[in-house]
Amino acid sequence: MTAVPPILRLDNVGKRFGGLTVIENLSFEVRRGSRTALIGPNGAGKTTVFNIITGVFPVDDGCIFLDETDITEVPSRLRIRHGVARTFQNIRLMPHLSALENVLVGQHARNSGWRGVLQPVSLLPRNRWRAEARAALADSGLGAYERATVGSLPYGVQKRIELVRALMAHPRLLLLDEPAAGLNPAETEALQIQLERVCAGGNVTLLVVEHDMHFVGALCEHVVVLSFGRKIAEGAPELIRQNRQVQEIYLGAPAPTAEACSPVREYVRAS
Numbered sequence: 001m002t003a004v005p006p007i008l009r010l011d012n013v014g015k016r017f018g019g020l021t022v023i024e025n026l027s028f029e030v031r032r033g034s035r036t037a038l039i040g041p042n043g044a045g046k047t048t049v050f051n052i053i054t055g056v057f058p059v060d061d062g063c064i065f066l067d068e069t070d071i072t073e074v075p076s077r078l079r080i081r082h083g084v085a086r087t088f089q090n091i092r093l094m095p096h097l098s099a100l101e102n103v104l105v106g107q108h109a110r111n112s113g114w115r116g117v118l119q120p121v122s123l124l125p126r127n128r129w130r131a132e133a134r135a136a137l138a139d140s141g142l143g144a145y146e147r148a149t150v151g152s153l154p155y156g157v158q159k160r161i162e163l164v165r166a167l168m169a170h171p172r173l174l175l176l177d178e179p180a181a182g183l184n185p186a187e188t189e190a191l192q193i194q195l196e197r198v199c200a201g202g203n204v205t206l207l208v209v210e211h212d213m214h215f216v217g218a219l220c221e222h223v224v225v226l227s228f229g230r231k232i233a234e235g236a237p238e239l240i241r242q243n244r245q246v247q248e249i250y251l252g253a254p255a256p257t258a259e260a261c262s263p264v265r266e267y268v269r270a271s
Helices: 046-053 076-082 099-110 113-118 128-139 155-167 185-199 213-219 237-242 244-251 258-270
Strands: 008-017 020-030 035-039 061-066 084-086 173-177 205-209 222-227 230-235
Touching: 008 046, 020 046, 020 061, 020 222, 020 230, 035 046, 035 213, 046 173, 046 205, 076 084, 084 155, 099 128, 099 155, 128 155, 155 173, 155 185, 185 205, 185 213, 205 213, 213 237, 222 237, 222 244, 230 237, 230 244, 237 244
Parallel strands: 035 205, 035 222, 084 173, 173 205
Antiparallel strands: 008 020, 008 061, 222 230
């Protein structure tokens, strides 16, 4: 049986800002239809990886493949047409627009030219784009906020609207940057259920950056761990939890044992 190629593959990717190396020799794959987490302490380079995948930053080394197509040199504005969409760590909705209007913006990636750009926001009240956006909000339990100005809505609701907007591009690979950050437990559970539904058909693959390890363990099947721009571990969530190096970067190195201290004690006595 022929193995199914991964939807995303990073090969020895590196990124530097001046003399600072932020990502170094990073290689990993994301299996098609999977829910994968990219974790690590603050400053590990997780959001930089997202910016590299979406073309915000060019790579200095290595290659990025989407469905075995090299997209390393594809401009960021065109990668969404290759099936890549994302949300952001800091919400980037248009606060003066309604929830429906923000979701309509997400449809622009599926249109080309000026006429295509204007189609979703057509003044015709019953055009198919508006119908699709309304249905997406309703399906996500957000139909009541359709006409509400986004800037007036609770933070958790805004995060969910941003997810719906990203989905309107019909992505094959969806990158979520800390989707559970700032959510209360009920909102986090609702988000998990929503993402499981999104992936249920196998047409959407998730790559998630998240600090909430309970959320990661409940949602994701595979975890990649970064530390100072390098991959230090990957595997199933239960294996990652038992990884000693991962435990150390999150919890700190364990206190030295008496045996480990004995050479020091002998040195002091001899002095």
